[in-house]
Amino acid sequence: MTQNASLESALQRITATQDATPDAMADLIAAIRPRRADDGEYAVNVLRSLAFLLSQRPEFRRGLRDYLMRLIGTRRQLHLYTDTGILSNEGVWSAFRRRLGEKLLPGEYRDGYLKDVFGQVFARKDDHLWVGAVPDAVWLEVWQAMQFGEGQHERDARNTRLELLEAAQVLSYRISAIGLEPELVRNHPAIEQFESPFLTQNVALRDYLERYKACLVDPTVAHEDDSHVRILLSQCEEIIGKLRKTAAQEGVSVSLTYLMVRLQQHLARLRLVLDLLAPEQAQQLPERAVRFFKVLVEADNRKTSLRDLFATNTDLLALQITEHAGRTGEHYIASNRSEWKAMAKSAMGAGLIVGFMALLKILTTKLKLAPLIEAFAFSMNYSLGFMLVHVLHFTIATKQPAMTAARIAATIEQHGVGGKNRLDALVDLIEAVARTQFVAILGNVGVAIPTAFAIALTVKYGLGEVWVTPEKALYLLHDLDPIRSLALPHAAIAGCCLFLSGLISGYYDNKAVYNRIPERLLQLRWPRRLFGFPRWQRICTYIENNLGALAGNFFFGIMLGSMGTLGFLLGLPLDIRHITFSSAYLAYAAVALDFQLGWQLWTMSIIGIALIGLTNLAVSFSLALFVALRSRRIRFVDGSTLVLKLLQRFLRSPQRFFIAPKDAPVITAVQPTQAG
Structure with missing residues (x-):
């Protein structure tokens, strides 16, 4: 059937019907709807054909106009204006469960409510794409072609206006209630x-x-504009802006974000309703009605979207998590030679501890524990070891990318606002991150290997014990082979764990600030009596500054220690490979085999360790940078220019990417910004 034939068929059905069922309108929308949702040009052509038919065929014009007024006027309109596209007061997790349930089993259809009828007419979840792609001017052509002035629809128009008045009142009451939430x-x-x-x-x-x-009852009564109401609505929006800004210092939660999103939605919807009610701007009513119509179509189409729910209610929390990680990341960037040397010493201390942690893992394996008990033992070894590394102010090199990515994202955002000079600052930052990462890895591996050698040689020749058998040594070496084993996929899994540990660190830092955990701990009486108030106050301050890092290290250890057992229980090849532990395992295996490794095995093992480390860093950094950029809602478009500048810098001064210069300026912290 041709385009015009489909339109005429739908219009004939509308003209013939005397009831107000939505089926005829659904047929008309189906005739307008393009095959591809993003094909706005097709919809434009069909709508212009519809406008032409209405202007040339008075019976179609009259029939569609009367049908629309019956369809709208015989149903309760309030909920369409106040509920569609607006979060309810159920909370984000209840909203998630409800939306998930409605995806599996659609909600009840109630013909007496325009909200449900609207959903029946625009039943496709992508209708908003073509509706939004059609210019407002084309929709106005259809509006004008219907010539509402010809008909006698004063009663229906008055009923719609009263529904809008009631909607404005309901929205206003909800704004007051949300604004007083504790x-x-x-x-x-x-x-x-x-x-x-x-x-x-x-x-x-x-x-x-x-x-x-009063003006509706008596037209002679003077009407006042709504400027005072709009001023107060603007003040409400200013408070929301202040709440988002103070979140950087006071922290944020999903529930607080949910309240702010609900407030913003109600304020925006109330403004739209007031736009439709404003009698002094009646000539702009069609344009405003079209904008409102587009908003409602998109809101109804996406009413069960889980992605939208989490995107709108976790963006501020994600930003705060990455901001806290970014502030931690400032400690992982060495600007000058003294900071670079300090990082090297810190990494060397961590390498010493990892050497012993690797041994404990090998000894735990020899116990042949039950799978879950073994996973617990591995997890505690990793968790407590990583926490000890943090308490002693040492550094695990692979923790850096998840922390420094947020700092780089902040600089990218500054570059996007500030111009080309910011690109040079970004190059300086990446250069500093690269040399800091290099010296940290060098410190970890450079001490972990001698530590493992010393322990293994002492045990073997000093104590006469065999803690690592030749069979176990061959197994450890096989796990380092990047070709014959799953070393690199397992290293990628470890990179994902590193990324998640960075998010966990930021989450708990935000939680400590938002929930006032240090202040609440300080009020406990028994610790004050046990430790004394000054010492307990220092402990609380330490928790405030380190809760995120301790939690991140603890959960990172849980992930590393339980991944292999999880793979065993699920029958999947899941495990982890970490560069520092892998280098220690090479040392233990070499001593167990009396250093009788061929040069091919030595070479393959060293290459495997290097690739494991590269995979650890690349995966964790890529994921962390992606989340940091998404949380800031920015897109970096100068990647090729940045790569060229980095290459030029490397060719001119390659040593600066490995060794910090003595006179390098200190890289200043980029101030966090809040998403609006």
Whole structure:
């Protein structure tokens, strides 16, 4: 059937029907809908054909106009205006369960509500794409072609206006209620100290609506504009902006973000409703109605979207997590020679501890424990060892990428705002990160291997014990082979764990600030009596500054220690490979075999360790940088220019990527910014 024939068939059905069922309207939308949702040009052509038919065929024009007024006027409109596309007060996790349930089993259809009818008409989940792609001017052509002035629809128009008035009142009441939520008040105490705009906007709106209703009853009554209400709504939006800014210092939670998103949605919807009610701008009503129509179509199409739910309610939390990781990452960047040497010493200390941790893992394996018990023992070895590394102010090299990625993302954001000079600053930062990463890996591996050699030689020749058998040694060497084993995929899994540990660190740092954990710990009586107030205060301060790092290291150890057991239980080839531990295992295996390794095995093992380390770093850094950029809602478009500048810098001064210069300027911290 041709385009015009489909339109005429749908219009004939609409003209013939005398009821207000949505089926005829659904047929008309189906005739307009393009095969590809993003084909806006097709929809434009069909809508222009529809406008032409309506202008040439009065019976079609009259039939569609009367049908639309019956369809809208015989149903409850309020919920379409106040609920569609707006989060309810159920909370983010309840909303997740409800949306998931509606994906599996659609909600009940109630014909008496325009909200449900609207969903039936625009039933495809991608309808908003072509509806939004059609220019407003084309939709206005269809509106004008229907010539609403010809018909006698004053009663229906009045009913719609009353529904809009009620919708404005409902939205205003909800804004007042959300604005008084304890969590909002706790994060912005000024709401209680001064007259809250969340309350005064409701008072002002009630007065405005009463005058509006009086004008409907008596047209001679002077109408006042809604400027005062809009000013108060702007003040509400300013408070939301302040809450987002103070989140950098006070922390944030998913529930607080949920409240702010709900507030923003209600404020935006109330403005749209007020736009439709404004009688002094009646000539702009069609344009505003079209914009409102597009908003409603998209909102209805995405009402069960889980991605949208999490994207809108976790963006600020993700930003705060990466910001906390970024502030931690500043300690992993050596600007000058003294900082570079300090990083080397810190990494060497971690290498010493890892040498003993690797031995403990080998000895635990010899115990032949049950799988879950063994996973627990491995996890505690890793977790407590990593926590000890942190407490002693040592550095695990592979922890750096997850921390420094947020710092690089912040500099990229500054570059996007500040111009080309920021690109040079980004090159300086990457150069500093590269040499810091190099010296940290060198320190870890350079000490882990001698430590393992010393322990193994002492045990074998000093104590006469055999802790690593030749069979175990061959197994350890096989795990380092990048070709004949799954060393590199397992190294990628370890990189994912490193990335997740960085997120966990940022999450707990944010949690410590937001939930006032140090201040609450300080109020406990028994620790104050046990340790004394000054010592307990120092402990609380330490927890405030280190909770995230300790939690990240603890959970990182759990992930590394339980991955192999998880793979065993699931029947999947899951395991981890970590560069520092792998280098220690090479030393233990070499001593167990009396250094009788051919040069091919030595070469393959060293190459395997290098590739394991590269995979660890590349995976964790890529994931961390991706999340950091997404949380800031930025897209870096100068990648080729950056690579060229880095190459030029490397060819001019390659040593600066490995050894910090003595007179290098200190790289200043980039101040975090908040998503608006």
